[in-house]
Amino acid sequence: MKREPTKSGPMSPQAAILQHVSLLDGLKPETRQRLEALADLRTYPKGATVVAQGDGLAFVGLVIQGVLRVEKLLSDGRQQIIALLTPTDMFGRVHAARSDYALEAATDVRLCCFERRGFEKLVSDHPDLEHAVLLSVLEELDAAREWVVLLAGTRVAARLANFLLILSRRWPKQHVTLNGDRNRLVITIPVDRTDLAHYLATTVESISRSVQEFVRDGLIQPHNHATFEILDLQGLIEVAGNDEFNSVELIKEIKRMLAAQEMP
Amino acid sequence: MKREPTKSGPMSPQAAILQHVSLLDGLKPETRQRLEALADLRTYPKGATVVAQGDGLAFVGLVIQGVLRVEKLLSDGRQQIIALLTPTDMFGRVHAARSDYALEAATDVRLCCFERRGFEKLVSDHPDLEHAVLLSVLEELDAAREWVVLLAGTRVAARLANFLLILSRRWPKQHVTLNGDRNRLVITIPVDRTDLAHYLATTVESISRSVQEFVRDGLIQPHNHATFEILDLQGLIEVAGNDEFNSVELIKEIKRMLAAQEMP
DNA sequence: CGACCCCTTGAATTAGATCAAATAAAGTGG
DNA sequence: CCACTTTATTTGATCTAATTCAAGGGGTCG
Numbered sequence: 001m002k003r004e005p006t007k008s009g010p011m012s013p014q015a016a017i018l019q020h021v022s023l024l025d026g027l028k029p030e031t032r033q034r035l036e037a038l039a040d041l042r043t044y045p046k047g048a049t050v051v052a053q054g055d056g057l058a059f060v061g062l063v064i065q066g067v068l069r070v071e072k073l074l075s076d077g078r079q080q081i082i083a084l085l086t087p088t089d090m091f092g093r094v095h096a097a098r099s100d101y102a103l104e105a106a107t108d109v110r111l112c113c114f115e116r117r118g119f120e121k122l123v124s125d126h127p128d129l130e131h132a133v134l135l136s137v138l139e140e141l142d143a144a145r146e147w148v149v150l151l152a153g154t155r156v157a158a159r160l161a162n163f164l165l166i167l168s169r170r171w172p173k174q175h176v177t178l179n180g181d182r183n184r185l186v187i188t189i190p191v192d193r194t195d196l197a198h199y200l201a202t203t204v205e206s207i208s209r210s211v212q213e214f215v216r217d218g219l220i221q222p223h224n225h226a227t228f229e230i231l232d233l234q235g236l237i238e239v240a241g242n243d244e245f246n247s248v249e250l251i252k253e254i255k256r257m258l259a260a261q262e263m264p
Numbered sequence: 265m266k267r268e269p270t271k272s273g274p275m276s277p278q279a280a281i282l283q284h285v286s287l288l289d290g291l292k293p294e295t296r297q298r299l300e301a302l303a304d305l306r307t308y309p310k311g312a313t314v315v316a317q318g319d320g321l322a323f324v325g326l327v328i329q330g331v332l333r334v335e336k337l338l339s340d341g342r343q344q345i346i347a348l349l350t351p352t353d354m355f356g357r358v359h360a361a362r363s364d365y366a367l368e369a370a371t372d373v374r375l376c377c378f379e380r381r382g383f384e385k386l387v388s389d390h391p392d393l394e395h396a397v398l399l400s401v402l403e404e405l406d407a408a409r410e411w412v413v414l415l416a417g418t419r420v421a422a423r424l425a426n427f428l429l430i431l432s433r434r435w436p437k438q439h440v441t442l443n444g445d446r447n448r449l450v451i452t453i454p455v456d457r458t459d460l461a462h463y464l465a466t467t468v469e470s471i472s473r474s475v476q477e478f479v480r481d482g483l484i485q486p487h488n489h490a491t492f493e494i495l496d497l498q499g500l501i502e503v504a505g506n507d508e509f510n511s512v513e514l515i516k517e518i519k520r521m522l523a524a525q526e527m528p
Numbered sequence: 529c530g531a532c533c534c535c536t537t538g539a540a541t542t543a544g545a546t547c548a549a550a551t552a553a554a555g556t557g558g
Numbered sequence: 559c560c561a562c563t564t565t566a567t568t569t570g571a572t573c574t575a576a577t578t579c580a581a582g583g584g585g586t587c588g
Contacts, residue, residue, distance in 0.1 A: 072413050075507045080416040082409050095399060099406050100508070127391035134398045135359060137405060142363050144408035145346050149336050151415040152344040152465040154577085156544070193567065201416040206544060208568055225553080225567070243339045244364070418545080420576070457535065470576060472536055489535070489585090 024132070031126040038122065040113045044105040051092075053102035059113045060092030062136075066109030067190045070101050071198070081199040083143060084190070086171050090136045094120050106191050143170070151201055153241065157210045159200045161240035164189075164220075164230070165250070172254045179229060185254065188227040214239075288396070295390040302386065304377045308369040317366035323377045324356030326400075330373030331454045334365050335462070345463040347407060348454070350435050354400045358384050370455050407434070415465055417505065421474045423464045425504035428453075428484075428494070429514070436518045443493060449518065452491040478503075 024032055041064070044050055051059065053073055068085040082101055085091055093099040094116070114122075123130045150162045168176050168187055177186045189196065197204045214220045219235045220228040230236060233247040288296055305328070308314055315323065317337055332349040346365055349355055357363040358380070378386075387394045414426045432440050432451055441450045453460065461468045478484045483499045484492040494500060497511040 073507070074413075074416075075502075075505045080413055082412050093402065093406075095402060097403075097406070098508075099409070101409075124395070127394065130391065130394055130398060131388070134394060134401065137398065137401050138357065138359060139361075141401060141405045141408060142357075142361065144405060144412060145363070145365075148346050148408060148411050148415060149338075149344055151412060154465065154543090201418065203545060204567075205546085205569085209544090212568075238339075241339045243337070244362075418575090467577060468535075469537085469578085473576090476536075 027128050027132060028126070031122075031129050034122055034126070035114075035129065038114050038118050040115075041110065042113055043108065043110045046105055046108050048105045050103040050105060050109075050111065053100055057093070057096050057100075058116055060090065060094055060116050060119050061111050061113035062090045063087050064110040064112050067106040068109050068111070069104045069106045069191075069195065071104060072101050079198050080201060081195060083140075083147065084199065086174055086190075090133070090140065092116060094123060094133060106195060149242065156200065156202045156206045157213060157239055158241050159202070160196075160207065160210045160214075161219075161236045162242055163196070163200060164228075164236060165240055165242070165245050168254060169245075169250060172257045176254060176258070178255070178258065183251075185230040185233065185251070186223065186227060187230065190226075192226075291392050291396060292390070295386075295393050298386055298390070299378075299393065302378050302382050304379075305374065306377055307372065307374045310369055310372050312369045314367040314369060314373075314375065317364055321357070321360050321364075322380055324354065324358055324380050324383050325375050325377035326354045327351050328374040328376050331370040332373055332375070333368045333370045333455075333459065335368060336365050343462050344465065345459060347404075347411065348463065350438055350454075354397070354404065356380060358387060358397060370459060413506065420464065420466045420470045421477060421503055422505050423466070424460075424471065424474045424478075425483075425500045426506055427460070427464060428492075428500060429504055429506070429509050432494075432518060433509075433514060436521045440518060440522070442519070442522065447515075449494040449497065449515070450487065450491060451494065454490075456490075 024035065027035070040061075050068065053071075063085050064087055066087075068089075068091060069081050070083040070085060070091065071079050071081045073079050084106065091103055091111075096116070123133055146166060150159055150166065153159045153162060164187055167189070168185055175188045175190060177188075178184065179186050191199070193204045193207050197207050200207065211220075211222075214236075215222060217235070219230070219232045219239070221231055222228050233250065237245045237247055237250075288299065291299070304325075314332065317335075327349050328351060330351075332353075332355060333345050334347040334349060334355065335343050335345045337343050348370065355367055355375075360380070387397055410430060414423055414430065417423045417426060428451055431453070432449055439452045439454060441452075442448065443450050455463070457468045457471050461471050464471065475484075475486075478500070479486060481496075481499070483494070483496045483503070485495055486492050497514065501509045501511055501514075
C-alpha cells in the first residue's frame with residue numbers, strides 16, 4: 001500500500017511552517033536558510049508507507065503533524081513497532097551504519113524531509129545544526145530506553161499502563177486534555193488496537209482484555225475507543241510498576257506543559 | 265555494596281590510555297588536551313555500584329575496560345538491565361533532562377569519567393568533540409532500538425538467540441573467537457545467568473532451560489558456563505526470527521572485525 | 529571437607545497466545 | 559437516511575509457554 005506523497009517541492013510557503021519546528025530554534029539565519037533550501041515538505045495519508053524496510057537510508061527529516069510509526073518486520077510475519085514519532089521528532093539516521101526500519105503513517109502525517117547526504121553535509125559544516133541534531137537524538141535515546149523498560153514489563157497490563165503514562169508525559173499537547181474540574185487526565189490514544197498490540201509486543205485480544213480489566217477496576221473510563229478518562233492515576237502507576245512516575249508530579253508536569261501551549 | 269573507586273587523579277599516565285579511545289580519534293589536539301585535563305580514570309571491582317539510581321547526573325564518561333550494566337530498579341524489586349556497555353561506549357547523559365538509571369560494574373571495569381557540567385561546556389565549545397559525541401549517541405540509539413526488537417520477541421528462546429547474535433556482531437573483539445578450523449564462532453557471555461535474566465526480561469530458570477534446549481537441538485555446544493561454540497548459526501538465526509541477521513554475512517563481518525584488531 | 533554460589537531440573541500454576549465467533553463502529557451506495 | 563458491507567473491538571474456550579516454588583547437582587574457595 002505504498003502511495004505517492006503530495007509534494008510541495010522545496011519552496012517558500014514551507015518557510016512559514018518551518019518557523020514552528022523546534023529543531024530549528026536557535027539556528028543561525030544562514031544555517032536556517034540552507035536548511036530550508038534542502039527541505040521538502042510532504043504529506044502522506046494514514047496507512048501509507050513513507051519508507052519501506054530496506055531503503056530506509058535515503059532520507060532523514062522530522063514530523064510536522066500526525067504520528068509516524070517506526071517499525072520492523074520480523075521474519076515470522078509479525079511487525080514490531082519500535083517507536084511512535086510525533087511533531088518535532090526526527091526520523092531517519094544521520095551518519096547511518098545499519099539501522100533499517102520501515103516508516104509508516106499511523107495517521108495522516110505531514111513531514112519535512114531532507115535528502116540524507118545533503119543534510120549530513122550541512123550538519124558537518126554547521127555546528128549549530130549539529131548541536132540541534134544532538135539534542136534531538138538524545139531525546140530519541142531517552143525515548144528508546146524508556147521503551148526498553150516498558151517492554152521489560154512481563155504483564156500486558158503493566159505495559160499498557162506504562163504506555164498510557166508515557167504517552168501522557170511525553171506528548172501531553174497532542175494527546176491529553178483535562179476534564180471539567182481540571183483534575184483528571186483525558187488521554188487520546190493515537191493508534192488503533194492493532195498498532196497498540198504491535199507496539200506493546202502482544203495481541204489485540206490481550207490489549208482488549210487489559211483495557212476492560214482497567215475499566216472494571218475503576219482505573220479508567222472510556223469515552224470512546226480511542227480516549228479514556230483516568231479515574232485513578234495512582235492505581236495506574238502501581239499497575240505499571242515504574243517508580244519513575246509519581247501521580248502528583250505527573251499531573252503538575254502535564255498541567256505546566258499544557259499551560260505553556262496556551263500562552264504564546 | 266557501594267565501594268570507593270581507585271582513583272588515579274586527573275594526570276598524564278592516563279594520556280597513554282586515552283590514546284586508545286576511539287571517541288577521541290580525529291579530535292583537534294587542543295580539544296584533546298582540554299578533555300584529558302578533565303578526565304578522571306577510575307577502576308571499580310565487579311559488582312560495584314558506579315552510580316546509584318537517583319544521582320545519575322553528575323558524571324558522564326566512557327568505558328575503557330570491562331562491562332558496565334545500565335539498569336533500572338523497578339518498584340516490585342525486579343531490576344531490569346537496559347544496556348550493557350563495553351569499551352568505547354559512553355555512559356551518562358549530556359544535556360540531561362530526566363534519564364535516571366543506575367550503573368554497576370558487571371565485571372571489573374576501568375572507566376574514564378568527566379564531570380558532567382565541564383564536559384558539556386567542552387562539548388558546546390568544540391564542534392569536533394560534539395561531532396564525536398553525536399556519533400557515539402547514535403551508536404547507543406541503534407543499540408537501544410536493537411534491544412527493543414529483541415525484547416519484543418515473545419519466546420525466551422528467541423530473545424536468547426538474539427542476544428547471542430547481537431553480542432557477536434556488536435562486540436566481536438571482546439567476546440568472540442574463532443575455533444581451530446576458523447569457521448565456528450565461540451562466544452563468551454560477559455555476565456552470569458542472573459544478569460542475563462534481568463537483561464532478557466525473564467528468570468534464571470527460563471534462561472537455563474533455553475540454553476539446554478539449544479544444546480539438545482545441536483545449536484550450540486558449551487565449553488563452560490560462560491562460553492559456547494555455535495554449531496548451527498543458521499538455526500540460531502531462525503530461532504531468533506530476526507531477518508536482519510544472515511549467517512554468511514555475519515561470519516564475514518565478524519572475521520573482518522577480528523582481523524582488523526590483529527593488524528595494527 | 530564442608531559452605532557457598534551458581535546453574536540445572538522437576539512439578540504445579542498462571543498469564544497470555546491462539547482459535548473461533550459475536551458485537552459494535554464506520555463507511556458506501558442506493 | 560437507511561440497508562448493507564467492511565473493519566475494529568470485545569468476549570469466550572482451549573492450549574501453550576513461562577513463572578513460581580522447590581530441590582538437586584557441581585563447581586570453587588576457605
